[in-house]
Amino acid sequence: MIFRQICPEKEGALAYVLGDPITREAVVIDVAETHLAAVEDFLRSRGLQLHLLLVTHWNSSHEKAAQILRERWGARLAAHESINAICVDMRIRDEDVLYFGEESLRVFHTPGLTSCALMYAWNDRVFTGETLLVRGLHPKLRGKARSNLLARIHALLERFPEETLLYPGRETQGRRLSSIEEYQRRSQSSSGGDSAGLLHRYSRLLQNKAAAKQVEKVRAEKDLHRYVPGQDVPASL
Template sequence: MIFRQLCHARKGTLSYLLGDPVTREAVLIDPVPELLDSLTRFIHERGLILTYILQTHYTKEQFAAGAQLRTGSGARMVAHESARDEALDLRLRHQDVLYFGEERLQVLHTPGQSPCAVTYFWEDRLFTGKTLLVNSTLPCSNTDAARILYQSITQHLLTFPGETLVYPGLENKGRRLTSIEEIRRKDQWFHNQHGHREMLGKYSRLFSKDAHKTRHIVKKPGASDEEVHRYSPDFKAPVSL
């Protein structure tokens, strides 16, 4: 197994490189623009062949980074079929399976944050993008989206064995890894039929009109970039469960 988690220290965004140690074929999940140079060096140093660039959700920056990497590597960029982007080579559906070398990766459609959101299942781990973070989710825009997200998490993710690892697309309070068991144990929203309403209610209390305004936070002496939380107009902070 070849596995590497990459993190943009300031933004907290996460990418994942998975590879077959025999054939050296590899896939990248959620390319981060600022990490492309270091990622490309790592691929060349390890003698890997990038075959797929996998997107868990749509953002202009992420798809642009994928298109750039696609041009330089010849890899195919893939996302859910509802994503609208000309750079896509392959459109995925729920329960589709992708192969790279002797490795197998399953696609789960997990909408809520966006209609094209997907989760990838490989070996003993789930790559959830922004659908599910470490003990948190991101705010939904309305009740329908919260309900859909709730269903995606309860029907497609929490059905996995407790020991299944969860690797999100964004770190939360410095954490970049959790498990299905931890989510079940700590979260109460997913244990009742009105959980999505509770989720939306908490979003409404925490995020007012001013929540998306830029906030300047003073960095404490000796603190790393990972400890500094920066909020921009297009950033949605996680809501703890």
């Protein structure tokens, strides 16, 4: 495994380089213009050939950096299928699997902060973009969009072990790394919007609704059998 997290300035945006040590093919995530020099230096120092450019969300800086890397390295740009920019070579969607060398990563669509927001899972780590920062969901998320995304994140993170690492798209208060276990623990002790307690209550609410429907179904079936005409009449006299 070849991996590098890149942050050219304090409290700035984070970019990532992932490489296959066998084939030397590499993928970069969320490279902006300010990351270009550091990213290319790392690629050259490790003898890597850039294969894919990925973004967790779309902005002009990502687009400009991608155009430069496409021209210099011949890499292909992948973004959510809702992005219509001419520079996008691959339009991807939820649960797609992307390959580079003998490595692969899985795509997760997490709309909320933006409709094209994505996360990527690779080995023991998930790249969460600006949707999920070190201290929880992006503070700009409000209302129904926040509630829906909470449920989505909760269901998504349950698929991974607690020790799975979470790599955000931006440094927050000097932090550039978290984990699912830390996120859950922080959420449980928080009285705020993205607490695991809220997620747990949300899940329990859904379970209770499902349970209530099941009870009603069983009760209706019992009533149906109880009042079948001729039920007490023997089959033969």
